[in-house]
Amino acid sequence: MKNVFTFVHMFTLAEENYMKAIFHLEHESADEVSTNAIAESMATKPSSVTDMIQKLAEKKLVVYKRYKGAKLTEKGKKIAANVIRKHRLWEVFLVEKLNFHWDEVHEIAEQLEHIQSEELITRLDKFLGSPDFDPHGDPIPDKHGVLKRTEKKLLSEIEKNQKGVCVGVKESSPDFLQYLDKKKISIGTKITVLGKEFFDGSMIIQVGNEQFFISHKIAENLYVQTL
Amino acid sequence: MKNVFTFVHMFTLAEENYMKAIFHLEHESADEVSTNAIAESMATKPSSVTDMIQKLAEKKLVVYKRYKGAKLTEKGKKIAANVIRKHRLWEVFLVEKLNFHWDEVHEIAEQLEHIQSEELITRLDKFLGSPDFDPHGDPIPDKHGVLKRTEKKLLSEIEKNQKGVCVGVKESSPDFLQYLDKKKISIGTKITVLGKEFFDGSMIIQVGNEQFFISHKIAENLYVQTL
DNA sequence: GTTATTTTTTAGTCTTGGCTAAAAATAAAA
DNA sequence: TTTTATTTTTAGCCAAGACTAAAAAATAAC
Ligand SMILES: [Mn+2]
Ligand SMILES: [Mn+2]
Ligand SMILES: [Mn+2]
Ligand SMILES: [Mn+2]
Numbered sequence: 001m002k003n004v005f006t007f008v009h010m011f012t013l014a015e016e017n018y019m020k021a022i023f024h025l026e027h028e029s030a031d032e033v034s035t036n037a038i039a040e041s042m043a044t045k046p047s048s049v050t051d052m053i054q055k056l057a058e059k060k061l062v063v064y065k066r067y068k069g070a071k072l073t074e075k076g077k078k079i080a081a082n083v084i085r086k087h088r089l090w091e092v093f094l095v096e097k098l099n100f101h102w103d104e105v106h107e108i109a110e111q112l113e114h115i116q117s118e119e120l121i122t123r124l125d126k127f128l129g130s131p132d133f134d135p136h137g138d139p140i141p142d143k144h145g146v147l148k149r150t151e152k153k154l155l156s157e158i159e160k161n162q163k164g165v166c167v168g169v170k171e172s173s174p175d176f177l178q179y180l181d182k183k184k185i186s187i188g189t190k191i192t193v194l195g196k197e198f199f200d201g202s203m204i205i206q207v208g209n210e211q212f213f214i215s216h217k218i219a220e221n222l223y224v225q226t227l
Numbered sequence: 228m229k230n231v232f233t234f235v236h237m238f239t240l241a242e243e244n245y246m247k248a249i250f251h252l253e254h255e256s257a258d259e260v261s262t263n264a265i266a267e268s269m270a271t272k273p274s275s276v277t278d279m280i281q282k283l284a285e286k287k288l289v290v291y292k293r294y295k296g297a298k299l300t301e302k303g304k305k306i307a308a309n310v311i312r313k314h315r316l317w318e319v320f321l322v323e324k325l326n327f328h329w330d331e332v333h334e335i336a337e338q339l340e341h342i343q344s345e346e347l348i349t350r351l352d353k354f355l356g357s358p359d360f361d362p363h364g365d366p367i368p369d370k371h372g373v374l375k376r377t378e379k380k381l382l383s384e385i386e387k388n389q390k391g392v393c394v395g396v397k398e399s400s401p402d403f404l405q406y407l408d409k410k411k412i413s414i415g416t417k418i419t420v421l422g423k424e425f426f427d428g429s430m431i432i433q434v435g436n437e438q439f440f441i442s443h444k445i446a447e448n449l450y451v452q453t454l
Numbered sequence: 455g456t457t458a459t460t461t462t463t464t465a466g467t468c469t470t471g472g473c474t475a476a477a478a479a480t481a482a483a484a
Numbered sequence: 485t486t487t488t489a490t491t492t493t494t495a496g497c498c499a500a501g502a503c504t505a506a507a508a509a510a511t512a513a514c
Binding site: 455456457458459460461462463464465466467468469470471472473474475476477478479480481482483484 | 498502514
């Protein structure tokens with residue numbers, strides 16, 4: 001296909017998605033990311049991943065050694081962070097301005113994150129009041145690609161009788177988010193751990209006036225800041 | 228490339244751009260659109276156009292007879308109109324909400340028009356107050372792809388001593404729009420034709436308190452409604 | 455320290471959407 | 485009505501980015 005956009009730095013949709021996936025994987029495990037891990041996270045085949053990381057290596061966007069996995073260069077990291085910045089800013093737009101619900105915005109942001117225009121993002125950011133977090137509590141990288149990480153814990157990591165305020169979700173699938181809605185949990189909600197079962201990690205928690213049971217699966221996907 | 232979006236009706240970026248180009252060409256000349264005309268309007272080669280219109284014909288989006296040109300089917304027309312609807316709604320967003328100038332929005336809208344989400348456009352339209360026209364005075368098709376055409380004339384067509392209000396531009400290149408800015412002409416501006424030269428079609432017009440000369444090239448790219 | 459399993463890479467194909475060069479059809483001139 | 489010019493199509497090629505199947509390397513098990 002013909003290159004429709006004429007910008008200085010231009011990466012294809014595929015390239016951007018690979019860099020983004022590697023970025024996320026680097027931050028949730030070792031910094032050498034395996035071919036298989038990338039393939040799984042992108043729902044594609046390892047052979048396709050090998051192809052692409054070799055191309056990205058040519059362009060100095062990742063460092064790659066055969067059989068050793070990939071790792072973003074500074075340049076690659078910046079590009080990835082910028083795509084994530086765009087994704088999260090658009091999510092804020094969709095929720096704050098268009099009144100989408102937080103479980104509906106991800107797919108649309110997956111598309112919007114590839115729109116190429118510095119100026120657009122500068123203005124969108126200002127329009128939104130330069131938000132620091134997206135609707136799922138994820139931090140928005142600044143224009144230099146710097147992502148400040150806050151000290152947050154998984155709900156599953158906090159102890160009995162401790163209190164926390166929900167600051168984000170690890171998973172943001174519609175199913176999970178809708179579960180949280182049902183339980184009246186959203187960003188900013190105060191949660192108290194009333195009981196914790198060692199065997200399966202399940203908990204009894206208090207949210208507002210309600211007390212109820214949650215599984216470990218839930219607790220390990222909710223970020224809180226302890227109070 | 229892999230199909231990232233999973234919608235019912237999905238057309239590629241290239242397909243959408245071809246349908247849009249054919250739509251525009253149908254409305255500015257005969258309804259059989261020539262291969263060369265499409266090629267020129269898309270800055271591509273006639274052989275590429277032939278390829279694509281054959282594919283579009285397979286999918287019943289255009290009717291095509293060898294050496295006879297292409298013509299959108301009802302389905303193709305609807306799809307094209309919807310892309311144009313999206314383009315123009317996004318242009319309104321960029322100008323009204325992000326304070327872009329009217330000469331800066333076209334390229335960005337060329338990208339945004341391909342974002343796939345019915346719901347997004349429904350909400351964007353509502354957010355913008357369901358505008359009828361884009362920043363260049365072009366009508367925005369409704370959600371059924373119906374485009375109501377207003378009775379507007381080119382400034383070049385109106386007579387000496389007639390008055391008109393500017394309702395749109397035919398060209399919307401940055402150069403032309405910046406010329407209009409310099410002359411303080413925008414949508415809604417009242418223009419009086421004080422003189423008209425038959426030889427070259429140039430005019431003397433009045434805009435506010437200023438009187439000045441404009442060439443035929445300018446006059447045939449400005450739409451007005453006579454008062 | 456071999457053997458077996460898993461992971462990763464290579465080789466070869468496919469589709470989309472471009473391109474050029476040549477052939478065929480149509481339109482214009484003579 | 486021929487000849488010439490223009491338009492359109494076909495044929496063949498290329499790059500991106502996917503895939504499958506097979507080979508090679510790295511790990512894990514024995
Ligand atoms: Mn998201
Ligand atoms: Mn998010
Ligand atoms: Mn436009
Ligand atoms: Mn416009």
